[in-house]
Amino acid sequence: MSAEITVRHIVLLGTIWQVVAAVTSGNVDQFPKDLHIFRGENVSMFCRFPISQAIRDVYWWKEGEKNFIEADTRKHFNVNKGRGTFALLGATVTDIGTYYCQVLQQDQSVGNGSGTQLTVFASPIPLKIVPVEGTSLRSQRLECKTSAFYPEKIEISWRRNNEEILNGIEIVKNRSEEGLYEASSFLEETKPAVYTCLVSHATLTVPAALSYIIKKDADKILIIGCAVGGLVILVLTVILVTQKNKST
Template sequence: ADLGSMDLKVEMMAGGTQITPLNDNVTIFCNIFYSQPLNITSMGITWFWKSLTFDKEVKVFEFFGDHQEAFRPGAIVSPWRLKSGDASLRLPGIQLEEAGEYRCEVVVTPLKAQGTVQLEVVASPASRLLLDQVGMKENEDKYMCESSGFYPEAINITWEKQTQKFPHPIEISEDVITGPTIKNMDGTFNVTSCLKLNSSQEDPGTVYQCVVRHASLHTPLRSNFTLTAARHSLSETEKTDNFSAAAHHHHHH
């Protein structure tokens, strides 16, 4: 065959970035475009990874002829998918520290092609509401919205309220204190935002919402409670899967 007519190209995820949830079985895409039918016994695939912290490239997986080797446990490129030009790398149980640049190198002798992609690993926050009435003055409650287990560190927590008079949510700016972000052992983060309420000045039936926005979430995570006439009861009906309410009752003697 005339070498000029032989063309080998590699295509990765458009935009050069792939985002995956922590612990997911991720498939890092790599497609081979070749002017001839592929013969997998005469081609080679090598996947490399460069971490964000160390600028050193390591081999993750290699395949050539009938030999394949995973340098990262569980790493695999499917030989039968390779026949149709799919050299995607599958990594089970991806971890935060495995983020970085992945390079797919394809050799179909005498040609060589490669592509790179940035892999970002994210973890979604879990959110729960707590009511703290310990040491609070009469009619003053402190509601806490605890977000935990998220990555990366940047997060945005706001509070909104909806009254029966104004059903449209209004953002609450005063009496909100968001604490420092705390790093967990596994590299994820936690943060708590507090809302102080003077229940005597609020209308019963007002719905309060803690709204969490994070890179890992397609839509904001919302946890809510309703102020009832009998004060400080977190309404049971408002509970959702990602929201557990704990009411600590403080008895006056």
């Protein structure tokens, strides 16, 4: 490890101690305080300091991590005219956290920012409803599946012909390696009707809704009709044969 990097790490440790102690420099102004964006969006945060002083270096770190953030294809830094900028491209839920800036001059800390809290949301829409195998031959089971979402809290309900269904509902939730959640709500029903899945989430101003129609089973009606028709033909045949035997 080079002497320059070692000095930076020592300065960072001192800065973290300052943040914990709620001590920040009046010469450094970090903004905005809070950022709320959707997954995949680009975001920037800023660190401002007096331009009357000599050119300074600005470094950024994320709370809970031990090293300064390094530039890469998603993370870009710029210092110009008394302002340091940290741009984050294509944000994911793994980027959620509090970010701090630190202003250095000749490897000496001039001050640090008060922090920017980044929150990344992911919407559960679009929804999808698909029929799946039921627990019996006579049942029709429906699955209402969300898209990947964040944060975790979500509410899923069902309606049949616009009347809320309170029983026979099962919800399964999974979390991906990226930290996103997916949920499936299963409903077992046999009645022909319009079924609507409603999903409430922090990313939605109103619940998302998707409907599915279960119709009468035309194949079963056809089979029953054929069976009844065959029975009528058989009865008529027996009657005709009987009448013919009597006439002879």
